[in-house]
Amino acid sequence: SAVISQKPSRDICQRGTSLTIQCQVDSQVTMMFWYRQQPGQSLTLIATANQGSEATYESGFVIDKFPISRPNLTFSTLTVSNMSPEDSSIYLCSVEDLGGQSSYNEQFFGPGTRLTVL
Amino acid sequence: QKEVEQNSGPLSVPEGAIASLNCTYSDRVSQSFFWYRQYSGKSPELIMSIYSNGDKEDGRFTAQLNKASQYVSLLIRDSQPSDSATYLCAVYSGGGADGLTFGKGTHLIIQP
Numbered sequence: 001s002a003v004i005s006q007k008p009s010r011d012i013c014q015r016g017t018s019l020t021i022q023c024q025v026d027s028q029v030t031m032m033f034w035y036r037q038q039p040g041q042s043l044t045l046i047a048t049a050n051q052g053s054e055a056t057y058e059s060g061f062v063i064d065k066f067p068i069s070r071p072n073l074t075f076s077t078l079t080v081s082n083m084s085p086e087d088s089s090i091y092l093c094s095v096e097d098l099g100g101q102s103s104y105n106e107q108f109f110g111p112g113t114r115l116t117v118l
Numbered sequence: 119q120k121e122v123e124q125n126s127g128p129l130s131v132p133e134g135a136i137a138s139l140n141c142t143y144s145d146r147v148s149q150s151f152f153w154y155r156q157y158s159g160k161s162p163e164l165i166m167s168i169y170s171n172g173d174k175e176d177g178r179f180t181a182q183l184n185k186a187s188q189y190v191s192l193l194i195r196d197s198q199p200s201d202s203a204t205y206l207c208a209v210y211s212g213g214g215a216d217g218l219t220f221g222k223g224t225h226l227i228i229q230p
Binding site: 112 | 216217222
């Protein structure tokens with residue numbers, strides 16, 4: 001499966017500021033996703049990062065709050081805008097690796113970015 | 119609204135026994151089903167995927183799918199302390215942002 005890295009691994013930010021999280025994959029992948037895992041909770045899909053077009057957001061998430069870029073097939077960014085303490089969470093990118101030995105719809109996750117908003 | 123339900127646990131199992139984890143889902147058109155293992159402070163790791171009714175075995179892990187009952191399970195044989203983790207059930211149904219819907223996870227504790 002693909003090797004996925006994220007930067008930063010963690011950050012502490014002040015409310016009202018924005019943070020951009022990077023996700024880098026070591027091979028070209030068609031599908032990239034962004035999820036959020038709030039403290040003690042499971043994963044919630046934020047959006048699909050589409051290469052060359054606007055991201056597709058899940059219900060409850062909007063582009064103004066979580067703008068996403070996908071300039072090529074190996075890289076994506078998620079920005080958390082105008083942050084509040086409620087945005088404190090782990091943000092994870094994932095890829096659907098259609099190549100190699102993976103099967104349909106399987107997703108593999110990056111190490112995550114732990115964000116704390118004060 | 120797509121929902122995936124799991125018993126949050128903790129589920130405590132003696133070492134060497136079989137751990138049985140269960141999951142139900144609400145969307146009848148769901149196509150693909152996954153089990154992820156998540157250690158504390160780590161990201162989820164895919165351990166099993168299943169697409170058709172019946173059983174699928176991989177080493178000590180067996181996934182079971184019953185689409186009529188909208189039920190997925192994971193059996194872990196010969197449980198080891200290293201199996202202690204949170205197990206997340208995830209379902210792909212398509213539509214929307216086209217990602218996975220996750221359950222809240224079952225916290226499994228293997229007692230030495």
